[in-house]
Amino acid sequence: MAHLVPNPPPVDYQKPQITSFSIGADGVGKLLAWGCAPGKNWRVGTDFADEVVSDWYTSTFPDLTYFYIKGARKGMKLAIFVVGDSGSWVRYSEYVEVDSNLGDKWAAKAAAGILNQSSYNSHIKFYPFGAPQGNPSMSEDEWMNKIEETLGTLNRNVIGSCVLRNIRKDIVIHPFLRPYQQAYSSVLINPGQWVTDFRPGARVDEVLLHELIHVIENNARVYENRYGFTFDSSDFLTVNATNVYSCMLGRGLRKDHGPFEYLPVEHFRNPKLHWEQQSPNYWAASGTAPDLVRVLGEVEGFWNPFSYLAQSQKIWGTLAGD
Numbered sequence: 223m224a225h226l227v228p229n230p231p232p233v234d235y236q237k238p239q240i241t242s243f244s245i246g247a248d249g250v251g252k253l254l255a256w257g258c259a260p261g262k263n264w265r266v267g268t269d270f271a272d273e274v275v276s277d278w279y280t281s282t283f284p285d286l287t288y289f290y291i292k293g294a295r296k297g298m299k300l301a302i303f304v305v306g307d308s309g310s311w312v313r314y315s316e317y318v319e320v321d322s323n324l325g326d327k328w329a330a331k332a333a334a335g336i337l338n339q340s341s342y343n344s345h346i347k348f349y350p351f352g353a354p355q356g357n358p359s360m361s362e363d364e365w366m367n368k369i370e371e372t373l374g375t376l377n378r379n380v381i382g383s384c385v386l387r388n389i390r391k392d393i394v395i396h397p398f399l400r401p402y403q404q405a406y407s408s409v410l411i412n413p414g415q416w417v418t419d420f421r422p423g424a425r426v427d428e429v430l431l432h433e434l435i436h437v438i439e440n441n442a443r444v445y446e447n448r449y450g451f452t453f454d455s456s457d458f459l460t461v462n463a464t465n466v467y468s469c470m471l472g473r474g475l476r477k478d479h480g481p482f483e484y485l486p487v488e489h490f491r492n493p494k495l496h497w498e499q500q501s502p503n504y505w506a507a508s509g510t511a512p513d514l515v516r517v518l519g520e521v522e523g524f525w526n527p528f529s530y531l532a533q534s535q536k537i538w539g540t541l542a543g544d
C-alpha cells in the first residue's frame with residue numbers, strides 16, 4: 223500500500239500521518255504520495271475516476287510523487303489508485319478527506335442547498351467549480367451560462383422540453399475536467415468540447431440531451447444489441463430519441479453507442495426497418511420513459527421509428543380495451 227503525504231512533507235513521511243487535508247485559494251490540491259513505484263499508471267481521486275483529475279510529477283524527494291489535484295471538493299474522500307492487472311483502477315491507499323477548498327466559492331451554497339438553478343427546471347443545479355481547469359478552459363460563469371443556454375435550446379424543442387419536464391429530482395451538473403471528450407449522466411460536461419465536432423450526435427445540445435435522457439430513465443440497463451447495433455445495455459433511447467431531435471434540427475443521425483458513426487443509409491431512408499429490427503428495444507423504452515416515448519410517437523415529418531411503436535401501442539390498447 224501507498225499513502226498520501228502533506229506538502230511540504232514531515233520528517234518521517236514514510237509513515238502515514240494524515241486523514242484529511244485542505245486546499246488553498248487556487249482550488250488545486252497539492253499532495254505528495256509515498257510508495258508509488260515508477261512505471262505504473264497512478265492517480266489521486268475518488269472512486270469515480272473522472273470526477274477528480276490528477277497530474278503527477280517526480281518530486282525533489284526520490285521516494286515521493288507530487289500530485290496536482292483538480293476538481294476536489296470539501297467532504298470528498300481521496301485515495302491513490304493504480305491501474306491493476308485487469309486494466310481498471312484499483313485503490314492503493316487509505317482515504318484522505320478534503321477538509322476545505324478555499325478556491326471553491328460554490329461549496330457554501332452547495333452545503334446550504336442554494337446552488338444556482340436552471341430557469342427551465344429548478345431541479346437542475348449548477349456547480350461550476352473547476353471549469354477553468356477543464357480543456358478547453360473557461361470561467362465558471364461562462365461554463366454556467368453555456369449550460370443554461372444549451373438547456374434553453376433543448377427547451378425550445380418538443381422532445382427536449384419533454385425531457386426537461388420529466389426531471390423530477392435534483393441533479394447537479396459539474397464541469398468535466400479531462401482533456402478528452404466525454405460526458406456523464408451524473409452530470410459531468412465541458413460545453414467547450416462539443417462545439418467544433420461535426421460527427422452526428424456530438425453537438426453540445428445533443429450530448430446534454432443524451433445525458434438528461436439517462437437521468438429520466440434512471441440509467442436503466444434494459445437494451446439489447448441487435449443486428450450489428452451496439453447499445454451497451456443503457457444507450458438505446460438516449461441515441462434514438464436524440465436522433466429524432468437531431469433530424470428536426472437538420473442534423474445527421476447517429477448509429478448506436480459506438481463512437482459517433484452515422485446511421486447506415488438503409489436505416490436512415492427506411493425508419494420502419496429500424497423499428498422492425500429494434501422493436502424489443504422500442505418497447506423497453508416505452509417502459510423506462512413512457513412520457514418521452516409518447517411525445518416522440520407524435521412527431522411527424524422526420525426520421526421517426528417511434529411512430530411505428532405508437533401505432534402498435536394503439537392496436538394493443540384497442541385489443542386490451544375490447
Ligand SMILES: [Zn+2]
Nearest residue numbers: 432436457460
Ligand atoms: Zn449514454
